[in-house]
Amino acid sequence: MPSPAAVTTTLPHSGIREIVDLALSLDTPLVRLEIGEPDFPTPANIVEAAAAAGRRGASYVQASGIPPLRGALAEALGRRYDLDVPSSRVLVSHGAVHALDSVLRAVVAPGDAVMIPDPAWPNYEMQARLLGAEVVHYPMPAERGYLPDADEIRALVTPRTRAIVLNSPSNPTGALLPRHLVEEILRIAVEHDILVVSDEVYDEIVFDGAPVCAASIAPDHAVSVFSFSKTYAMTGWRVGYALVPEWLADPLTRVLESSISCLSSVNQAAALEAITGDQSAVARMREAYRARRDLAVGMLTEAGFDLVTPRGAFYLMVPLADGADSRAAALDLVTRGLSTAPGSAFGQGAPHALRLSLAASEESIRTGVGTLIAWHRETAGGLALEAETVRR
Structure with missing residues (x-):
């Protein structure tokens, strides 16, 4: 029988998805803080725009995105980052993950090297490895506030x-x-x-400081990737976009043509309403995430945890004891009614930590963090877990 490509048999499954799949398989109540899924509904005006588009009839459209949406995105980026952006440099994708993958496909060949942060969202490495690239990690340790060092990057x-x-x-x-x-x-x-390749999908979920658009600083050497998923609670709509150098627009369009033909015209109508319509929901959700961050950080700090307070997005890294196995900890916590993402799912840079998603309700965060604090005390920060937990 035919055999799969070798790279697909060695590519590890996502450590986040392992916990997600386990959580979905259980019939018992579970506080879910393992996945970045906003608990807010997509704003009603966006849903209605999609419904109206569907009633008018869906059809094939341009591979790079419908012109009204690309123009509106160029204008929005211009306002947000004080840019003069032509719509020819803005391409629409099937979610940000598709934009990231397509950009790498357009510039990376087998044997090339791709540098990614550590810890990082695991899909970066998966995408690079599928292209036959060498993956080079640059460290972003907790003791440095999870920030990279430019000199270390230069040396690599x-x-x-x-x-x-x-x-x-x-x-x-x-x-x-x-x-x-x-x-x-x-x-x-x-x-x-x-x-x-700058992943900026959380650029409108910033609590302290200001987001930076890499493509605005070095327009010939940077791609900035964005998404509607987090900003507008549109994860299932799968709409992303990228601001690219002029020289990359045509090669990237060719990749988009080959991979999806085009994004649903209905979903693009929803995205057009999202970017041009009432933006008050964005601010409301951002302030809710800020309150949730402050709640979780406050509870954990009071309990004695040494944390790096997140300045944006809706995630929080919680340290375990040195030497604790984060995967074992995450699996054990599921049996206690709490799902979290193990630090080991994000590379080698946070093996003794858990990631909490603060995209859940304040009630869920209060309950989940309380469970985590009690578990941490009971297990000596995860060191007391039995070997059987690790083997599961």
């Missing part, structure tokens, strides 16, 4: 380095890269003619 660059992935605000840490640091990394990219 080789003639084979084709792309550097940034993510700010960060999943899983909530860290927000300051402008001067983004500028330093972009200088490295320009010097070595490398493309920076």
Whole structure:
């Protein structure tokens, strides 16, 4: 019989999805803080715009996105980051994950090197490895506030380095890269003619400081990727977009054509209403996430945890005891009625930590954090777990 490509048999499953699948398989009540799924409904005006588009009739449209949406996105980016952006540099994708994957496909060949942060959302590494690229991790340790060091990144660059992935605000840490640091990394990219692929999907969920659009600083050497999923509670609608260099627009369009033909015209109508309509829901959700962050950080700090307070996104990294196995901890917590994401799912940089998603209700966060605090005390921060938990 035919056999799968070798890379697909060695590609690890997502450590986040392991917990998600386990949570979905249980019939018992569970406080779910393992996945970044906003608990808010998609605003009604967006849903109605989609319904109206559906009644008019869905059809094939341009692979790079319908012109009204691309124009509206260019205008919105211009207002947000004080830019003069032509719509030709804005391409629409099937969610941000599709934009990230398509950009890498457009510039990375087998044997090239792709630099990604550690800890980081695991899909970056999965996408690079599927392309036959070498993955090079640059560290973002907790003791540095989960921020990278530009000199460390520079030292890791080789003639084979084709792309550097940034993510700010960060999943899983909530860290927000300051402008001067983004500028330093972009200088490295320009010097070595490398493309920076900047995942900025949480750019409108920032609590302290301001987001930085990498593509606005080095327009020929950076791609900024955005999404409607988190900003507008539209995860299931699967609409993302990217601000790309002019030289990349046509190659990237070819990749989009080959992978999805085009994004649903109904979903693009919803996105058009989201970006041009009433924005008050965005501010309300952002303030709710801020309150949830403050609640979780306050409870854990009072209980004696040493935390790095996230400045954006809706995630919080909670340290376990040194030497504790985060996967074992996450599996054990599910039996206690709480699902979290193990730090090991995000690389080697946070093996003794758990990621909490603060996209759940305040009641769920209060209950879940209380469970975590009690569990932490009972298990000595996870060190007292039995070996059987690890083997599951």
